[in-house]
Amino acid sequence: MSKKQLFIVIIGCGRLGSFLANRLSRDGQSVVILDIDKSKFENLSAEFSGFRIEGDAIESAVLKQAKIDKADALIAATREDNINLMIAQIAKRIYKVPKVMARIFDLKREEIFRQLGIETICPTSIAGDVFLRSIRNMISLPENENLQ
Amino acid sequence: MNIIVVGRGKFVYFLARTFLSKGYKVTIINNEKTECRWLARMLKATVVHGEGSSLQILEEAGAETADAILAVTPNDQDNLVICQLADMYFHMTKTMALVNDPDNEEVFSKLGISEAFSTTRILSSLIEQRTGFENIINLIPISEGKVNVTEVTLEKNSPSIGQALKDIGLPESSLIASLMRRDHLIVPSGSTILEEGDKLITITTPENIGKVISILMGEENS
Numbered sequence: 001m002s003k004k005q006l007f008i009v010i011i012g013c014g015r016l017g018s019f020l021a022n023r024l025s026r027d028g029q030s031v032v033i034l035d036i037d038k039s040k041f042e043n044l045s046a047e048f049s050g051f052r053i054e055g056d057a058i059e060s061a062v063l064k065q066a067k068i069d070k071a072d073a074l075i076a077a078t079r080e081d082n083i084n085l086m087i088a089q090i091a092k093r094i095y096k097v098p099k100v101m102a103r104i105f106d107l108k109r110e111e112i113f114r115q116l117g118i119e120t121i122c123p124t125s126i127a128g129d130v131f132l133r134s135i136r137n138m139i140s141l142p143e144n145e146n147l148q
Numbered sequence: 149m150n151i152i153v154v155g156r157g158k159f160v161y162f163l164a165r166t167f168l169s170k171g172y173k174v175t176i177i178n179n180e181k182t183e184c185r186w187l188a189r190m191l192k193a194t195v196v197h198g199e200g201s202s203l204q205i206l207e208e209a210g211a212e213t214a215d216a217i218l219a220v221t222p223n224d225q226d227n228l229v230i231c232q233l234a235d236m237y238f239h240m241t242k243t244m245a246l247v248n249d250p251d252n253e254e255v256f257s258k259l260g261i262s263e264a265f266s267t268t269r270i271l272s273s274l275i276e277q278r279t280g281f282e283n284i285i286n287l288i289p290i291s292e293g294k295v296n297v298t299e300v301t302l303e304k305n306s307p308s309i310g311q312a313l314k315d316i317g318l319p320e321s322s323l324i325a326s327l328m329r330r331d332h333l334i335v336p337s338g339s340t341i342l343e344e345g346d347k348l349i350t351i352t353t354p355e356n357i358g359k360v361i362s363i364l365m366g367e368e369n370s
Contacts, residue, residue: 058224060251082201082225089228089259108203109229112236 005030009071009097011057011087012078016103018043020075025050032066057087063095073099081106088118149173152209154200154230155220155246156183163220164193175209201229203237216242224252231261296357297325302346306365314338322352322360 006029010017013035021033022045031050035041038054055062057078068074074091076084081104088102101119104110110122149172153164156178164174164187174193177200178184188195198205200219211217217234219227224247231243244263247253250272256264290297302309308316313324313336327334328347334340342348342364352360 058252059249060255080225082223082229085232086225086228090255094255094258106202109201109233112233115236 006072007067007070008032009066009068009074009091010034011074011076011084013040013043013052014077014079015043017075017077018045020077021050022047034062034066058083063087063090068097069095071095071097073097074101076100076102081109085109085113085118088113089116092116092118149216150210150214151175152177152206152211152214152217152234153220154178154217154227156180156222159220161187161190163218164191168192175214177205177209199226201226201233203233206230206233206238211238211240214238214240216240216244218244220246222248224248228256228259228261232259235260294353296350296352296354298350298352298357298361300348300350300361300364302342302344302348302364304344306342306344308342308364309344311342312338313340313342316342316363318363319352319356319359322350322356325349325351
């Protein structure tokens with residue numbers, strides 16, 4: 001049985017957006033990527049076979065052009081927290097997109113907007129967790145050695 | 149009244165000046181240092197330098213005790229988040245946002261911002277009102293355009309003149325809310341008789357507006 005092809009809208013074609021677009025497109029998903037700056041599409045690789053839209057995602061008309069109403073998933077990955085938050089809410093609450101994710105840099109804002117049911121990903125807290133775990137491992141290692 | 153205004157430029161300056169002249173306490177949040185200095189020198193307002201969508205800055209600006217916040221930055225996304233933070237984190241009941249893209253007015257209201265206004269839309273509808281057919285003026289659209297509020301002025305040859313409201317056969321879900329007659333406000337009842345020059349405020353659904361206008365003013369006007 002063949003899996004259903006997903007239609008994914010990605011906002012922002014920076015490092016994260018283009019990485020996701022290249023991978024998802026290679027995996028066979030249908031991808032639309034949107035950026036206000038046309039030169040950012042240079043981040044896309046030859047693997048990318050989806051659509052590019054140049055425009056400001058904060059403009060309602062641009063989101064409609066990206067067919068947000070048909071999307072199975074939306075990822076808001078611009079470098080501005082507030083843009084990501086606004087688009088994620090539009091996708092979730094107005095267009096009822098089943099899966100909506102937003103990158104948020106500010107930890108405090110992330111907490112608040114998670115309450116609104118938006119899946120938020122905070123690079124600071126992810127990197128912070130990894131570093132902390134690594135440091136804690138370093139502290140606990142000598143203890144383990146003592147035990148043996 | 150204690151108001152926080154977030155934004156830049158002359159607009160914020162004049163807005164703050166107007167509020168101050170009414171005796172309100174005003175705090176301005178502005179993200180440009182030189183402008184902050186200028187505002188602080190020109191106005192008797194508290195000026196906080198920083199991003200209005202940062203919780204820390206909102207707290208510094210006294211969001212916990214403020215009565216209202218007005219987000220008028222040039223970026224719709226910032227205005228939205230400022231109002232949402234003020235509402236969710238500081239429980240401010242009065243949040244108002246400027247919407248630059250007129251289409252976002254509807255978006256903001258669906259996302260729970262009670263007061264979102266688009267200067268583009270206000271200006272363009274003002275211009276339409278001034279240049280359009282003067283006896284029929286579309287006032288504010290309510291509930292995303294599901295309700296029409298229209299001002300109708302009865303002319304000499306309007307067919308409804310001399311008749312009682314209950315007899316002119318207004319369709320269902322339409323209402324004459326008020327009537328201005330020689331600068332006096334009348335709240336009409338079914339027995340009110342219409343006169344030439346009456347200014348009626350009608351409330352209808354968009355489907356019925358044409359019918360209501362033709363009943364009041366005659367076929368050629370609808």
